[in-house]
Amino acid sequence: xxxxxxxxxxxxxxxxxxxxxxxxxxxxxxxxxxxxxxxxxxxxxxxxxxxxxxxxxxxxxxxxxxxxxxxxxxxxxxxxxxxxxxxxxxxxxxxxxxxxxxxxxxxxxxxxxxxxxxxxxxxxxxxxxxxxxxxxxxxxxxxxxxxxxxxxxxxxxxxxxxxxxxxxxxxxxxxxxxxxxxxxxxxxxxxxxxxxxxxxxxxxxxxxxxxxxxxxxxxxxxxxxxxxxxxxxxxxxxxxxxxxxxxxxxxxxxxxxxxxxxxxxxxxxxxxxxxxxxxxxxxxxxxxxxxxxxxxxxxxxxxxxxxxxxxxxxxxxxxxxxxxxxxxxxxxxxxxxxxxxxxxxxxxxxxxxxxxxxxxxxxxxxxxxxxxxxxxxxxxxxxxxxxxxxxxxxxxxxxxxxxxxxxxxxxxxxxxxxxxxxxxxxxxxxxxxxxxxxxxxxxxxxxxxxxxxxxxxxxxxxxxxxxxxxxxxxxxxxxxxxx
Amino acid sequence: xxxxxxxxxxxxxxxxxxxxxxxxxxxxxxxxxxxxxxxxxxxxxxxxxxxxxxxxxxxxxxxxxxxxxxxxxxxxxxxxxxxxxxxxxxxxxxxxxxxxxxxxxxxxxxxxxxxxxxxxxxxxxxxxxxxxxxxxxxxxxxxxxxxxxxxxxxxxxxxxxxxxxxxxxxxxxxxxxxxxxxxxxxxxxxxxxxxxxxxxxxxxxxxxxxxxxxxxxxxxxxxxxxxxxxxxxxxxxxxxxxxxxxxxxxxxxxxxxxxxxxxxxxxxxxxxxxxxxxxxxxxxxxxxxxxxxxxxxxxxxxxxxxxxxxxxxxxxxxxxxxxxxxxxxxxxxxxxxxxxxxxxxxxxxxxxxxxxxxxxxxxxxxxxxxxxxxxxxxxxxxxxxxxxxxxxxxxxxxxxxxxxxxxxxxxxxxxxxxxxxxxxxxxxxxxxxxxxxxxxxxxxxxxxxxxxxxxxxxxxxxxxxxxxxxxxxxxxxxxxxxx
Numbered sequence: 008x009x010x011x012x013x014x015x016x017x018x019x020x021x022x023x024x025x026x027x028x029x030x031x032x033x034x035x036x037x038x039x040x041x042x043x044x045x046x047x048x049x050x051x052x053x054x055x056x057x058x059x060x061x062x063x064x065x066x067x068x069x070x071x072x073x074x075x076x077x078x079x080x081x082x083x084x085x086x087x088x089x090x091x092x093x094x095x096x097x098x099x100x101x102x103x104x105x106x107x108x109x110x111x112x113x114x115x116x117x118x119x120x121x122x123x124x125x126x127x128x129x130x131x132x133x134x135x136x137x138x139x140x141x142x143x144x145x146x147x148x149x150x151x152x153x154x155x156x157x158x159x160x161x162x163x164x165x166x167x168x169x170x171x172x173x174x175x176x177x178x179x180x181x182x183x184x185x186x187x188x189x190x191x192x193x194x195x196x197x198x199x200x201x202x203x204x205x206x207x208x209x210x211x212x213x214x215x216x217x218x219x220x221x222x223x224x225x226x227x228x229x230x231x232x233x234x235x236x237x238x239x240x241x242x243x244x245x246x247x248x249x250x251x252x253x254x255x256x257x258x259x260x261x262x263x264x265x266x267x268x269x270x271x272x273x274x275x276x277x278x279x280x281x282x283x284x285x286x287x288x289x290x291x292x293x294x295x296x297x298x299x300x301x302x303x304x305x306x307x308x309x310x311x312x313x314x315x316x317x318x319x320x321x322x323x324x325x326x327x328x329x330x331x332x333x334x335x336x337x338x339x340x341x342x343x344x345x346x347x348x349x350x351x352x353x354x355x356x357x358x359x360x361x362x363x364x365x366x367x368x369x370x371x372x373x374x375x376x377x378x379x380x381x382x383x384x385x386x387x388x389x390x391x392x393x394x395x396x397x398x399x400x401x402x403x404x405x406x407x408x409x410x411x412x413x414x415x416x417x418x419x420x421x422x423x424x425x426x427x428x429x430x431x432x433x434x435x436x437x438x439x440x441x442x443x444x445x446x447x448x449x450x451x452x453x454x455x456x457x458x459x460x461x462x463x464x465x466x467x468x469x470x471x472x473x474x475x476x477x478x479x480x481x482x483x484x485x486x487x488x489x490x
Numbered sequence: 491x492x493x494x495x496x497x498x499x500x501x502x503x504x505x506x507x508x509x510x511x512x513x514x515x516x517x518x519x520x521x522x523x524x525x526x527x528x529x530x531x532x533x534x535x536x537x538x539x540x541x542x543x544x545x546x547x548x549x550x551x552x553x554x555x556x557x558x559x560x561x562x563x564x565x566x567x568x569x570x571x572x573x574x575x576x577x578x579x580x581x582x583x584x585x586x587x588x589x590x591x592x593x594x595x596x597x598x599x600x601x602x603x604x605x606x607x608x609x610x611x612x613x614x615x616x617x618x619x620x621x622x623x624x625x626x627x628x629x630x631x632x633x634x635x636x637x638x639x640x641x642x643x644x645x646x647x648x649x650x651x652x653x654x655x656x657x658x659x660x661x662x663x664x665x666x667x668x669x670x671x672x673x674x675x676x677x678x679x680x681x682x683x684x685x686x687x688x689x690x691x692x693x694x695x696x697x698x699x700x701x702x703x704x705x706x707x708x709x710x711x712x713x714x715x716x717x718x719x720x721x722x723x724x725x726x727x728x729x730x731x732x733x734x735x736x737x738x739x740x741x742x743x744x745x746x747x748x749x750x751x752x753x754x755x756x757x758x759x760x761x762x763x764x765x766x767x768x769x770x771x772x773x774x775x776x777x778x779x780x781x782x783x784x785x786x787x788x789x790x791x792x793x794x795x796x797x798x799x800x801x802x803x804x805x806x807x808x809x810x811x812x813x814x815x816x817x818x819x820x821x822x823x824x825x826x827x828x829x830x831x832x833x834x835x836x837x838x839x840x841x842x843x844x845x846x847x848x849x850x851x852x853x854x855x856x857x858x859x860x861x862x863x864x865x866x867x868x869x870x871x872x873x874x875x876x877x878x879x880x881x882x883x884x885x886x887x888x889x890x891x892x893x894x895x896x897x898x899x900x901x902x903x904x905x906x907x908x909x910x911x912x913x914x915x916x917x918x919x920x921x922x923x924x925x926x927x928x929x930x931x932x933x934x935x936x937x938x939x940x941x942x943x944x945x946x947x948x949x950x951x952x953x954x955x956x957x958x959x960x961x962x963x964x965x966x967x968x969x970x971x972x973x
Binding site: 060162214340341364 | 590628638642645646648685686687693697722819823824827836843844847848849853854856
């Protein structure tokens with residue numbers, strides 16, 4: 008019997024966004040310029056940032072106008088502008104639905120030999136000229152190609168097997184353990200689980216240690232994909248200021264949290280690093296409340312000023328509650344997708360069970376390449392840090408000179424500036440920037456509660472040749488927001 | 491302040507197994523031979539199969555003896571035997587806890603050039619001689635190394651970017667779409683999401699389309715990692731016999747299931763393929779109950795007798811409820827970790843959002859290698875099928891001759907025999923086989939409800955030279971169980 012006609016499957020039905028949810032999402036969207044442009048830009052920015060998913064049904068023009076206290080002409084014109092730019096579609100009887108544009112776009116100023124941008128649909132900005140200062144994704148180390156070539160020479164030894172290394176291949180687990188041991192944290196290969204990037208490590212910890220309906224504590228601001236992973240695993244996420252161990256202690260006690268996630272070294276996005284005393288206090292919090300504390304050391308290698316982490320996050324490794332996450336993404340290349348967890352062997356075994364339901368294992372060749380890269384890190388990393396340091400200094404200088412009213416701290420490491428606008432207009436600025444062909448990340452994106460509305464994150468992974476143009480666009484957006 | 495001493499963290503606490511749970515787990519464990527050996531072997535087999543997790547606290551010797559109706563001497567000797575073989579540890583005051591042995595082991599008869607077995611801890615069998623007939627993991631195609639080499643030539647075009655392709659790189663999405671289109675299922679690259687293996691595809695669908703607390707329907711028996719993924723996402727999984735579309739229709743109606751997971755081509759483990767009429771009936775079920783039906787085509791390329799799938803699972807693609815999962819793992823190599831979902835573009839976008847919280851993206855080089863392999867599939871796959879066909883025929887012949895009382899169907903494709911023992915002793919046989927240095931998978935492992943106790947799955951991915959020894963060990967185990 009043939010399939011019968013039916014309404015669209017539930018699997019593909021669009022979601023509805025209520026007026027209050029839209030209002031929350033937009034925040035302080037209108038900080039200057041024509042209201043309909045600001046509204047359209049704010050919706051577009053939310054869509055590009057991923058806070059407003061594609062295929063969401065927006066409120067009706069009338070309801071949204073009422074909710075925002077603007078005229079229906081404004082909402083109508085804003086929706087029309089969204090449709091014009093390919094970010095919305097309207098159907099009779101089903102309202103206005105968000106979409107992502109289908110035209111090929113580039114996330115950088117085009118250069119000879121540029122790759123087709125892989126993720127243009129999700130990350131896709133407006134046009135061919137858009138510059139992306141929102142992604143903390145450095146290009147690959149020059150050593151990468153050679154590492155893959157040597158890995159390919161080692162690969163044949165693995166081809167007779169099924170290729171499933173649930174815990175990671177032995178040479179990589181040994182290399183990672185050796186690196187911790189050399190840093191003063193004695194580590195056995197049995198304490199290492201290789202994952203498909205640090206994101207999988209965080210996601211596995213969220214699913215295994217976290218509990219649905221219970222609390223997890225993070226720094227606010229923090230790495231926003233960690234918040235996403237925790238929330239998808241059912242945790243209720245609360246934030247405390249980075250470096251404030253008293254607030255951490257209090258939040259863990261108050262919420263009886265199962266899990267804490269911190270970025271102890273060159274914190275994303277603030278760039279701060281916990282000192283030794285703070286680390287010991289964090290360990291005391293873990294012990295006092297019997298809570299697992301995850302330290303994400305993804306950025307540890309990008310300490311640009313040589314101040315360095317005072318100790319590994321897990322200190323001497325005596326307390327199994329201190330769990331470390333690491334990654335090859337920022338040190339070498341994100342396209343590798345190799346990360347890891349350092350924990351006691353019991354937790355490693357439990358995480359490995361859960362990971363089999365997620366993706367079975369990490370590709371063998373990628374792991375072999377990371378063995379090569381870890382072996383060459385003393386040669387590779389100084390060059391990488393030199394390049395990032397030069398970009399950081401140049402961008403800090405340019406932003407400070409152009410925007411005297413902003414506060415622009417120079418971070419001691421990492422890949423981004425955490426800029427204070429001294430006015431709570433970050434969301435509006437990011438929206439206006441999209442209109443100028445520039446993507447920046449507004450502060451609220453890095454928080455579980457929508458705070459930090461006066462901050463933007465500017466990454467310096469893009470080539471410095473683009474910075475003067477970045478500054479021009481940023482200034483035009485700023486004028487639109489503040490005039 | 492320094493960390494204070496404290497009891498082991500919650501994150502690493504062992505789980506307790508109750509007596510009823512142990513009894514259920516063991517099933518018909520005692521089918522012959524000394525009781526303590528059978529009991530120890532059954533626990534060891536459950537541990538190796540993953541149904542009994544490592545670091546589980548077993549019931550006390552006395553409680554288990556009472557629960558099983560055996561003497562305490564039996565349980566005591568069984569636990570001692572487990573400890574001797576490195577599968578349990580005892581601590582004063584904390585009972586007997588399962589562990590996995592730490593000694594290096596091999597899952598195959600050693601051969602020159604054999605790789606160190608990557609996943610020895612989780613899959614680890616008893617000793618250096620153990621032969622694994624439980625894993626459906628073929629070795630790599632000979633074309634793999636060349637594919638990686640050519641992929642490495644293409645890679646530089648991607649190294650300037652961040653390397654995060656949330657949906658997959660464009661050339662791979664296009665190659666996958668093209669393959670579907672050539673099979674008669676018109677497909678746009680926008681309808682393809684590249685995943686880290688088919689397992690991630692299933693896991694994403696479970697998390698996105700499935701609903702916590704609601705039902706999912708699978709075939710029983712089926713691919714057990716799919717059941718695991720569905721259950722971890724909170725679905726209540728019920729099984730229907732493969733090929734019985736009336737039972738499927740009834741189960742979906744009765745449970746109001748959100749999601750159905752099927753293996754339409756060379757089903758794992760039975761080897762059956764849905765005919766065209768059954769496929770149309772499945773499509774009608776999807777439409778009638780507005781339920782998403784996932785067809786896992788991971789094994790489609792391993793149709794050994796050339797009978798072939800009568801149509802793509804999604805037929806002409808008119809109904810977005812019919813979603814297809816595919817993979818490079820069985821066609822080329824599991825160590826690649828590249829799979830995909832074919833769905834409508836809206837669902838692809840939703841899955842891509844969820845996947846970012848799981849692992850951000852699939853490695854770029856792996857994807858480039860699969861582009862090469864898909865391009866060469868007409869040359870690669872016939873050789874692969876020839877090798878598997880020869881192994882299948884040899885194993886079927888050997889098993890039929892040795893075990894006249896068994897029913898040994900020859901599957902038209904895939905990598906395994908689904909053997910009926912004609913007695914419900916599969917679990918005991920698998921346990922006894924472990925003692926003989928052979929790993930086989932008992933039928934209940936492939937079901938959500940512990941049924942099919944008369945079946946074992948024997949894979950023929952191991953080299954045929956090992957089969958005579960496999961048969962000897964299997965016969966010794968059978969004698970222990972039945973005498």
